Amino acid sequence: MNITRKDIDNLNTVLTVEIEKDDYSGKVDKVLSDYRKNANIPGFRKGHVPMGMVKKQFGKAVLVEEVNKILQDSLHKFLTEEKLDILGNPLPKNEAEIDWDSDNYSFQFELGLSPKFDIDLNAKEITHYKIVADEEMVNNQIKRIRKQYGKLVSKNEVETGDEITGTFTSEEKEIEKKSSFSTDDVDGKAQVEKLLGAKVGDTVTLKTKGMFADDHDNQKYFGVSHDDAHGLDIEVTFKIEEVNTREMAELDQELFDKLFGEGVVTSEEELKSKIKEDAENQFAQQGDQKLLNDVIESLIENTKFELPTEFLQRWLATAGESKLSEEEARAEFEKSEKGLRYQLIEGKLRSENKLQVTFEELKDYSKNMIRSQMAQFGQLNPSEEELDSIAARILSNQEEVERLSEQLNANKMLNFFKENAKLKTKEITFDKFIKEAYA
Known part of the structure; x- marks a missing residue:
């Protein structure tokens, strides 16, 4: 041979x-x-x-x-x-x-x-957003908490911010649905004005079009089908059966303990600090994901190399369960080309920088995940033997291994980019981040 x-x-x-x-x-x-x-x-x-x-x-x-x-x-x-x-x-x-x-x-x-190519992590400066919870956000969260844990007080007349319970009816769409909502949920000044000042027992006529910001809410409040919910444009009557207002909860130790456990928070200042810390921990994940996405896009854009395009199109035509036509194979290649390019770039980075995930790393990662989950249920000091046993069960499941490996791989690449890519840190509020990063 x-x-x-x-x-x-x-x-x-x-x-x-x-x-x-x-x-x-x-x-x-x-x-x-x-x-x-x-x-x-x-x-x-x-x-x-x-x-x-x-x-x-x-x-x-x-x-x-x-x-x-x-x-x-x-x-x-x-x-x-x-x-x-x-x-x-x-x-x-x-x-x-x-x-x-x-x-x-x-x-x-x-x-x-596979093509030969060089990677320049500094080809483009990438913004790493540090998203902060500003004073307005923290204060709004405290208001929501106080309202959520406050007392429900019955009243007779609707005012701004009240919760209303009543029945929507419409012969045209065969609607007869009892619903509860706040005046804050209603979109559109004209609709709100019809409700304000109305009393228990009153019936008001409302237009469904634009009453709620999201058409999917029409399913929830009017009881219509998913198809009817989109663009629903009819008049409904609403008979008010109950009006309630929320009496704000006091910012006292009883509320602090309900929120975070006994003695964890002991003052309003500590409450604000805790809310800010928790929010920014969540925001950090969004900032990191945005960074990862931007670095990947930059690498694909700035790492130039040719691919054996004609060969790959012929291979795609025969690789699946059913054969593809030349046109279908070309379309499939165009759809997957970006992913293939990054796969090659990532593979080179992992190989040259020893970023492959080892079994021991995967085991430690799964144990940390288990430890964190157990802590949420009050189990703060599990034994190593217990963690090893649970981790072994998890890692015997191939789907779980793939899922955890994917998470750990992404974490490794993210940390590598943070240390090696050309980054500039920008401090920004969450609302401005959404507008700027996803405009």
Whole structure:
């Protein structure tokens, strides 16, 4: 057996695998001999079927199977030994031309090679947003908390901020739905004005169009279907049955303990500090995700290299369960090209900077995750034996291993980018971050 390589260019090569009779004949004869021992053919005792008959019946199929095994093994060995970094899988080039009645075979395979390229992490300065919870946000959160934990006080007349319970009706859409909402939930000044000053027992007529900011709320409050909820534009009557206002909860130790546990927070200043800290911890994840996305986009944009495009399109045409047309394969390549480019860039960064995830790292990561989850339920000091046992169960599930590996891989890349990419830190409020980062 012999394998030769002919490079077409830097990204495409053809392998020719020559398989001779001596390479496969012994394996074929052994398989046929085993067939003969076990064959049940009418008119012959088991194990006494003439070899000529066995060859006639099974010879060609066994030959093809054994030659293909040698072919696949030799290809794999060659690619490994030559350290060829290929994209996709080898594509048979002369499959239809093989004459299985001859003794020697020559197989050709097209290969798409991974390109060589350099990565410049400093090609573009990336903004790393540090999102802060400003005083207005903290104070608004305190108001929501005080309202949520406050007392519900019944009243007779609707005022701004009150919670109203009543029944919506409409003959046109067969609506008869009891709902509760706050005047703050209602969108549109005209609609709110119809409710303000109304009393328990009153019936007001309202327009559904734009009454709530999100059309999906029409399902919740009017009880209509998902399809009807979108763009619902009818008049409904609303009979007010109950009006309540929230009496704000006092900022006292009882409320602090309800929110954070006994003695964790002991003053209004500590409450503000805690709310700010918790909010900014959550915001940090959003800032990091934005950073990761921006660095990836920059790397794809600024790392220039060619791909074996025609080869990849041909490979995509045959790689799935069903074959694709040339046009479909081209569209599929265009759709996946960015992802492939980053996959190559990320692979190079991981290899050159030893960023691969080890099993021990994965185990430690899963144990930290378990420890954090247990702490939420008051189990603050689990034993190492207990953590090891739970981690072992988690890591025996392949889907969990893939999910945790993906998270840990992303964390490693994020930390690497923070240390090595050209970054500028920008402090910004959450509202401004949303406007600036996702405009």
